[in-house]
Amino acid sequence: MTNLAVPRPHVRPAGPSALRIGAWLAAGLAILPLLAIVWLALTRPSATAMPLSLILQYGLTTAALGGLTAVAVTVLGTSAAWLVVMYRFPGRSLFSWALALPLAAPAFALAYGYADLLDVAGPIRTALRASFGSDFWPMEIRSLPGAAFILSMAFYPYVYLTARSAFISQSVCALEASRTLGSTPWETLTRVALPLARPAIIAGTALALMEVFADYGAVSFLGVQTLTTGVVRAWSVYGAPGSAARLSLLLLAVAAVLLWLERSGRQGQSFGANSARWRPLEPQPLQGWASWGASLFCLSLISFGLLIPAGWLAYRGLSAAPEADRLIQAAMTSFSLAGIGALVTVALASLIAFGAPHSHRIKGLASLGYATPGAVMAVGLLAPASLIWHGAGSGGSQTVALALGLLILAYAARLMASALGPIEAGLTRVTPSMDRASRTLGETETGTLRRVHVPIAKGALWTATLLIFVDVLKELPATLILRPFNFDTLAVLADRYASDERLAQAAWPTLLIVLTASLPIIILSRKIMQSRPGE
Amino acid sequence: MTTALTLDGVRKLYGAKVAVDGVSLTLEAGKITCLLGPSGCGKSTLLRLIAGLEPLDGGSVATDKILSGPTFHAPPEQRDIGFVFQDYALFPHMSVEDNVAFGLKRLSPAERQKRALLQLQRVHLADRAKAFSQALSGGEQQRIALARALAREPALVLLDEPFSGLDAHLKAGVRDATLEALRQAGTAALIVTHDAEEALIMADHLALMDKGQILQTGTPQDCYRHPVSLAASRLLGPANPIAVVVAGGKADTGFGSLDAPGFADGPAMAIVRPEALTLTADGTPALVLANRFAGADSWITLRIGGLELEARMATRLSPVVGSQVLVCLDPSACSVTRA
Incomplete structure (x- = not known):
C-alpha cells in the first residue's frame, strides 16, 4: 500500500556503494574504446588518407545492404513467428525452437558454403550446364544482393525471436474482439496483431541490422566493400588508424540510431502483455496445402539459414584431410578465449545488474557497446595495443598477455549488454523486500549479493555465460585486428583459409564453430520457447 | 520504563x-x-x-x-x-x-x-x-x-x-x-x-x-x-463532528452536555462516536432517515434538529425508517476537541 503510493526508492544507505561504483566502472570499460575512437579521429592526421570517393562508396554499399536485409529479415522473421504462434501444422513444435538455429552459424559460414555451392565451377551450375548447355543462373552470389541474401538468412532469427514473444504475449481477447467486430483473420493480423507487435519487430530488425553492419567475415569474403571492411582495410592496407577511426565514427552514428530504435521498440513491447485479462492463444489447425505450405516455409528458412550451407561445407570438408595441428591449436585457443571472455563479460555485466539495477544511464552506455561493430571496438583499442606492442618489445610473454587482455576487453565491451538481458530477467525474482530482508537480518550489501542474488540468478548467469561463449566463438573482426601475431582462433583460421580459396580447409574450423555453438543455441532456444509471459 | x-x-x-x-x-x-x-x-x-x-x-x-x-x-x-x-x-x-x-x-x-x-x-x-x-x-x-x-x-x-x-x-x-x-x-x-x-x-x-x-x-x-x-478520531472509526460552544467547562450539544475540562469559553468541536447515540424513554426527539443492516449491529442515520448523525445500534433494537425516536448521549463515547 504505502509501498505503491510512494515511488519505490532504492535500497541504498547514504553515499554510493562499492557495487554501484563497480557498475559505473564496468559501463566505463564498455565505452572506453568508443572514446578512444573519437580521440583518434580528431587527433590523428592521415598522411595516407583514404580517398573520399571510396568512403562514399563504402557508405552507399552499406546503406543498400542494410536496406535489403532489413526488409528481408522483417518479412521472413515476422511471417515465421506468426505461423508458429497462430497455427498448427506438421512440425510446428520442432520449428518453434529450430527456427532460431541459424544463430549457431557465423555469417561467414553461410558465405563460404553458398559461394562454393553456387560458384561457376560449383556442382549446381555444372549440373545445369551439363543438362541444358547453359546455366542461366540469375544471381552472382559474390555481389551485393548475394550478400544481402546470406546476411538475411543468418540474421532473420533476431526478428523471429522478438516477434514470436510479442505475438505470444498478445492476449487472445484483443484478437477475438477484433473478430467479433467484423475483421477477417487477415485484417486482424494487419489491424491488431501487427500494430501491437510493431515495436518488438522494429527492435528485432534493429538487432539484426547491428549484426549486419558489424559483419566482416561474410562481406569481405564475398567482395562487398562495406564501412566495416573499410575500417579493417584502413587499418591493415592503408595503415591509417585515423582514417579507420573516422570511418568508425560513421558506423557509431548508425549504431546509435539503431540502438535508439531498439530501445524505443523494447519499451513499447509491454503494451501487448499488460492486459488485465490475459488468455493464451490457442493455435488454429491449418488444412491441406496451407499446412504443408507452412511447414515448407519454416523448413526452407532453417535449410537456407543453416542446413544447406553447413551441409555443403561438411561435404567439402570431409573430402580433404584437415591440417590437424593447426586446427586443434586454433580450437584450444578459441575455447579458452571464449571461456575467459564469457566469464569476464558476465562478471562485468553482473556488476551492472547488481550494482545499478535501475540506472538507465549505465545500461545505455553498455548497450552502446553492443551496437558497436567489433571492428570499431578493436580500432578503439588499437592505440593502447600499439603502445604495448612497441613499448614492451615484441614477443615477450607479458606483451602477449596484455594484448590478450585488450582482446578480452573488446569482447566484454561489445557483449556486456547481451549478457545483461538474461541476468536482469533472472533478477526479477529478487523482490526489493528480499534485499531489505537480508540487510535487516544482518547481511552486508556484498553478503546479500552472494547469499541471495547470485543463488537466485544462478540459472540466468549460466545462460548469459553460454550466450557470450557462443558470441566470442563466432567473433572475427576484433580478433583479427587485436590478436597477437600468429595467434589463431577458429574464426581467424577459417578466414585465412577462405581468403586463400582453400574452402575445404576452411570448412573444418567453420564447422567446429557451428557444432560447438549449436548445443548452447538449442538449449537456449528451447528454454526461450518454454518461457511464457507472466512467469 | x-x-x-x-x-x-x-x-x-x-x-x-x-x-x-x-x-x-x-x-x-x-x-x-x-x-x-x-x-x-x-x-x-x-x-x-x-x-x-x-x-x-x-x-x-x-x-x-x-x-x-x-x-x-x-x-x-x-x-x-x-x-x-x-x-x-x-x-x-x-x-x-x-x-x-x-x-x-x-x-x-x-x-x-x-x-x-x-x-x-x-x-x-x-x-x-x-x-x-x-x-x-x-x-x-x-x-x-x-x-x-x-x-x-x-x-x-x-x-x-x-x-x-x-x-x-x-x-x-x-x-x-x-x-x-x-x-x-x-x-x-x-x-x-x-x-x-x-x-x-x-x-x-x-x-x-x-x-x-x-x-x-x-x-x-x-x-x-x-x-x-x-x-x-476518524482514523480509529466513524465519528460525528458537532460544532459546540464551551461555557464554564461544559459543552452543550443541544441534546446532551459534555465535560470540556481545560477548554476556554468559546467555540469547540464535540466528537460523537456512533455508539454514543442510544434510544431512551426521555431523550431528544429524532427522525430515522435510514437503517442499514450490518449483522449484529445496524447503521442508523438520524436527524436531530438540523444535524444528520450516524448511529450504531444492536439490530434487534434498531428503529424502522421514518419513525420518530427519543435518543440520548453516552458521554463515555464522546469527547471535545479544538474547533
Missing part, C-alpha cells in the same frame, strides 16, 4: 514531497506499538527509515546508541532491528529452515539449526522446516517471515502491514499467533497498519499518523475516547 527506540524530529523528502515530516516517537521495551494511518501517510517510509533501509533527511533514530543522524547512518545489518515485510520476502531458493537461519551465520551450524527449529516451534511450523516457501500458504509464509525476523533476538521488530496479504478468515488466527510469538520473544514491536480494529486489538500503545506527521500517541482506549482532533 526502558526505551527500545527513540525517534526525534525524523524527516524524509522524496524530491519536493515531504514523506515523513518531523516525527518524534518513543517505543517502550517489550511493548507492542501500532502505527495507524491511511495509505500514503508515510508510515511504511518511517519503518524503512528506522530499519536503516533509507537515509533520513533530518532528525535522528536511536536505540541505546545513535543509528541515524544528520551525519551518521548505521547500515541496516548493524542495527539489530528485525523487519517483517508486507510481501514476506522469503528467499525462494532456500528451505523454510534455511530462511529462518539466514541471519544466524555467526552461530555454529548445529546451534543455528537448533535456534531455527525453536523459532519454528514458536510459530507452530516445525513440521514445515524442509519445505520451500512456494509450497506454503500465505498465513504460513507470514509466520515464517516473523520467525526469521525474531531468530536473531532483536530488541525491536518492525512489521509492515503484516496481515494485509491474508484472507479475512485467516487474519484473526495469524494475528493471535503473531501476538503470542511477539510476547514470548519479549521484543518491542512496531506494527504498521491501516486497519483500525487490528490496531486497537493488538496495540499496547497507538501512534496515529497522517500526512507524514504523528497526530496522537497513547493507549488504544485513550486515543479512542480522547482524540486530539477530528482527523485523529
